[in-house]
Amino acid sequence: MNGMKTAIGLMSGTSMDGIDVALVRTDGRERVERGPFLGLPYDAGFRQQLKQSLADAQAIRDRSERPGTLEAVEKELTLRHAAAVSRFLKENGLTADQIHAIGFHGQTVLHRPDQALTVQLGDGPMLARETGIAVVCDMRANDMLHGGQGAPLVPAYHAALAASLPTQEKPVCFVNIGGISNLTFLGRDGEIIAFDSGPGNNLIDQWVEAQAGIPFDQGGAIASGGSIVPDLAERYLGASFFTAPVRRSLDRSDFLPPQPDEAELADGARTLAYVAAASILRSVRHLPERPALYVVCGGGRLNRVLMKDLAILAGKAGSKVATAEDLGFDGDAMEAEAWAYLAVRSLLGLPLTFPGTTGVGSPLGGGVCYRPTGERS
Ligand SMILES: Nc1ncnc2c1ncn2[C@@H]1O[C@H](COP(=O)(O)OP(=O)(O)OP(=O)(O)O)[C@@H](O)[C@H]1O
Ligand SMILES: CC(=O)N[C@H]1[C@@H]2OC[C@@H](O2)[C@@H](O)[C@@H]1O[C@H](C)C(=O)O
Numbered sequence: 001m002n003g004m005k006t007a008i009g010l011m012s013g014t015s016m017d018g019i020d021v022a023l024v025r026t027d028g029r030e031r032v033e034r035g036p037f038l039g040l041p042y043d044a045g046f047r048q049q050l051k052q053s054l055a056d057a058q059a060i061r062d063r064s065e066r067p068g069t070l071e072a073v074e075k076e077l078t079l080r081h082a083a084a085v086s087r088f089l090k091e092n093g094l095t096a097d098q099i100h101a102i103g104f105h106g107q108t109v110l111h112r113p114d115q116a117l118t119v120q121l122g123d124g125p126m127l128a129r130e131t132g133i134a135v136v137c138d139m140r141a142n143d144m145l146h147g148g149q150g151a152p153l154v155p156a157y158h159a160a161l162a163a164s165l166p167t168q169e170k171p172v173c174f175v176n177i178g179g180i181s182n183l184t185f186l187g188r189d190g191e192i193i194a195f196d197s198g199p200g201n202n203l204i205d206q207w208v209e210a211q212a213g214i215p216f217d218q219g220g221a222i223a224s225g226g227s228i229v230p231d232l233a234e235r236y237l238g239a240s241f242f243t244a245p246v247r248r249s250l251d252r253s254d255f256l257p258p259q260p261d262e263a264e265l266a267d268g269a270r271t272l273a274y275v276a277a278a279s280i281l282r283s284v285r286h287l288p289e290r291p292a293l294y295v296v297c298g299g300g301r302l303n304r305v306l307m308k309d310l311a312i313l314a315g316k317a318g319s320k321v322a323t324a325e326d327l328g329f330d331g332d333a334m335e336a337e338a339w340a341y342l343a344v345r346s347l348l349g350l351p352l353t354f355p356g357t358t359g360v361g362s363p364l365g366g367g368v369c370y371r372p373t374g375e376r377s
Contacts, residue, residue: 003027005100005347006035008088008133009340010081012107012122014179014252015201015299016050017215018042019081021088022336023099028344030163037333038088046080047215049073050107053121054252057109063119063141070109074121077107081122082130096132101369103343104137105335111151111251116144118151128370136343139367143353148360149249151182155194155357156345157338158184161329169327173291173319175280176335177201177300180250183280184357185287193287194357195247198279199236199255201300204272206257211265220305223273226266232258236275242282247359269305276300277309281317290319297324297331343367 004025011020019042023035042050049069056068066074085102089095106122124137140150158174165172167188174184181200185193201216208214208222217223236255241248258268284291294314300306301323311321324331342352346367353360369377 004031004033005344006098007101007103007340007343008085008099009103009336009338009343010084011105011336011339012077012081013335014108015205016042016047016107016179017299019084020333020336021084022333022340023088023092024337024340024344026160026341026344028341028348028350030160032160032341034330034333034337036088036092037330037336038084038091039332040084040087046076049076053107053109057119060110060117060119063117070121074123075126077121078123078126079130082127085131085133099133101134101136101343101347102127102131103139103339103341103346104135105139105339106137108252111249113144113149113151113249118144124368124370125374128372129374132372134369134371136346136367136369139342139346139352142366143358143360143364146360146364148353148358148364149247150358151249152184152194152196152357153342153352154182154335154338155184155192155354156352157334157341158194159186159190159192160341162186165327169293171289171291173284173287173294175294175296176298177276177296177306178298178335179205179252181276181280181298181300183283185291187289191288192354192356195283195286196250197283198241198250198276200276200298201303202252203255203257203275204269204303207268207272208265210257211260211268216299217269217273217303220273220303222266223269223303223305226264226268226270228274229263229267229271232262232268232271233275233278237278237282242279247286249358273303273306274309277306277313280310281313284317290317292319294319294321295324295327295329296321297329297334299332301331
C-alpha cells in the first residue's frame, strides 16, 4: 500500500522480564496494520545480570559511560535482541529485506529527568550489523535535550490506535500497567495528554521475589489471599509524586518495595496491587476531563486483584474499564508495536513527543538511525 512501511519493534521494559517483538505496517500516521508478536522471556541468570546493571548504572554521569558490568551486559543484550529478530523472521516466514527498520528500545538502566539523563543499554550499530536491517534507537534523548521528560513515548501510538475507536468511547485513556504505569488521555477533539502514573508491577514483583522467591504474582493469586494494609497503602499513595503540581517521568528506583516486617507475603501483594490501581486514579486529577473508558494493556492487566480494584475505583468515578483485547488490540504487544511505529515516524521526520506527553516545548522528532553498513542518518 502506498506510503506504508514495515517495521519491527523491540521492547525490553522496566519489568526486565524479556524481549517483546512485534511487526507493524504503517504510514507513520493513522494507518496501522498490526502483525505478529513474539515474547521471549529472559532466563533467571540474565535477569540477575540486568538487576546488577541497574546498580552499576548509578555511577553514570554522562549517558555514553558504561561502568562496571554495563559494557558486557549491553553487548549480550544486543546479541539477544538480534537472535530474537532472527527467530521472529524465521517463525513468520519473513526475510530481512522485507523490513524497512527496527525500532530498538533497549533496557533503561537509569532515568533522571531532572538531570536530562536517560540511559538505555543497547548497541544500535551492532544490532543493524547483526540483523542486516536499519535500526532506529535512542528515541528518548532528543526530547530530554529539549526540556522534555524523555517518557512516555508510547502515546503517539495510542493516538493512532484511538483513531479507530468510536466517538462514544471517548475521551479514552490507555493505561499501560508494566513495571511502571503510564497513561495516555485522548480527547474527543484529538487532545493528547500523557504521563507516568505511578508504580505498576515492579513493587509487586520485587515483593514476592524477596519474600517467596517467585518472580511475579501470577493472576494475582497471592494477593487474592491477603488484605490491604491501610498505612502501607497510604504511605505509597501519599508520596510527593502524587501531590506535586507538575508531572514527571519515573525511574524504576523512585518507589521501593516494603520492608520485610511491614506486611505478610499475601497482605503485601494485596496492598501493592491496590496501590497500582489507586495510583492510576490519583494521577487522573491531572486530566482535563473524566475518561469514558480506560483501556488497560501491559502485564498488570493479568493480575485479577489489581484489575478488580481498578474497575471499582474507576466505576465510582463514572468510568468503564476494558482490556486492550476487549477492543481488538493486543495488551502484550502494544509497547513493542509502538516502537515499530515510532521508528517509522522517526524515519519520516515526524514528531515523537508533544507538549502534552513529555512536556517538551513543541512537537519534536527524535531517534537515530544506523544502517547495516555502519552509516548513521
Ligand atoms: N499472568 C500474569 N499475572 C499477573 N501479572 C503478570 C502476569 N504476566 C505478567 N505479569 C506482570 O507483568 C509484568 C510485565 O509487564 P510488561 O511486560 O507490560 O512490563 P514492561 O514492558 O517490562 O514494563 P514497562 O511498561 O514499565 O516498560 C511482569 O513483571 C509481571 O509483574
Ligand atoms: C525511561 C523509561 O524507560 N520509561 C518507561 C517506563 O516504563 C513505563 C513508563 O516508565 C514509561 O514512561 C516508559 O516506557 C514506555 C514504553 C514509554 O516510553 O511510553
